[in-house]
Amino acid sequence: MQRRRPRGWAHPDLGDVDLGRVLDALGDPVRLEVVRQLAAAGGVVRGAFDVPVTGQTLSHHLRTLTTAGLVRVSQAGRFRCCELRAREVEQRFPGLLPAILANAGGGAVRMMPP
């Protein structure tokens, strides 16, 4: 099935993204957990993330991560595919994502009340 970019989701060139925007995007526990799960899954997640938020809230977070250049979102029929732009982020901010992920313990966000 052909993958397409969902309407209205822009994927910026990493050269246009500054460090503050990336840190701000990751400074939210749900967004940090989404990126952690993406990395743990080898960079690509098709379908759902295991986070205690509604689909609408998750969409909002994914949009923030996309705007910050961290995630690429595409749609394949009913399924949403999320891809961590790890290689591009590494080129733009060497060592940053590995250092953050190394300190992002797994699953803490799931301890939040539903």
Add this chain to the structure above:
Amino acid sequence: MQRRRPRGWAHPDLGDVDLGRVLDALGDPVRLEVVRQLAAAGGVVRGAFDVPVTGQTLSHHLRTLTTAGLVRVSQAGRFRCCELRAREVEQRFPGLLPAILANAGGGAVRMMPP
């Protein structure tokens, strides 16, 4: 002159600070620049930072950095002394601050309109 902690400024134990709070604190260009200048100055700045904000706004940013465990603020007479808690942050989040600082180019924040 004796240094004292300004009233109402709490310095949390790094063990009580989570990664999201640190990233969120650094996800602001002025706060990132304050931390960059602190690091460039060897960890301690007495007096002023070179940032294009009012003293009151700077105080607000310093408080956010302090709450996130990144900075320790003390007062010596009329002078405020700011110290980067680099060693403690390194113990809590190994490699994080060096990776962020390595990607925080100097002075970009000064290009903002006054």
